[in-house]
Amino acid sequence: MQTLQPYLVFIIPIIVGILAQIVKFILFTIRYGWQPGYIFTHGHMPSAHTAFATALLVSIGYYEGIHSGAFAVTVGLAFLIIDDALRIRMHLGDQGRYLNMLVEQMDLDKKQFPRLKEHVGHRTSEVIVGSLFGAFFTIVLIALSL
Numbered sequence: 001m002q003t004l005q006p007y008l009v010f011i012i013p014i015i016v017g018i019l020a021q022i023v024k025f026i027l028f029t030i031r032y033g034w035q036p037g038y039i040f041t042h043g044h045m046p047s048a049h050t051a052f053a054t055a056l057l058v059s060i061g062y063y064e065g066i067h068s069g070a071f072a073v074t075v076g077l078a079f080l081i082i083d084d085a086l087r088i089r090m091h092l093g094d095q096g097r098y099l100n101m102l103v104e105q106m107d108l109d110k111k112q113f114p115r116l117k118e119h120v121g122h123r124t125s126e127v128i129v130g131s132l133f134g135a136f137f138t139i140v141l142i143a144l145s146l
Contacts, residue, residue: 047130054134089121
């Protein structure tokens with residue numbers, strides 16, 4: 001039977017990403033109440049995207065080495081994911097907020113113009129916690145897999 005060892009480089013980040021999403025859902029539920037539809041919510045604490053990107057970075061750095069081409073590509077990928085979580089999706093949230101205000105002010109039909117989600121991106125603190133979460137749990141899972 002073939003071992004999972006060669007695949008841990010990617011299995012660990014997937015586990016870390018799922019754990020981050022579960023923690024996010026628990027914190028969201030504590031703060032806003034039980035809403036099962038929010039198990040896959042975007043935004044909020046911690047950033048699961050950042051946790052996954054950081055876990056992938058640490059995992060590839062450990063298993064492939066920090067001087068590998070795979071690690072270099074992962075650094076670029078992690079930068080893009082974190083930039084998206086912080087900046088690009090935050091602009092989408094701003095646009096949603098402004099469009100919601102327009103719909104309210106113009107007294108338009110709410111069925112034709114449903115309320116848009118305003119919290120799409122992450123705050124800096126959510127990304128930092130996601131990064132720390134990803135690095136910590138990746139190191140723990142690597143240590144457990146030895």
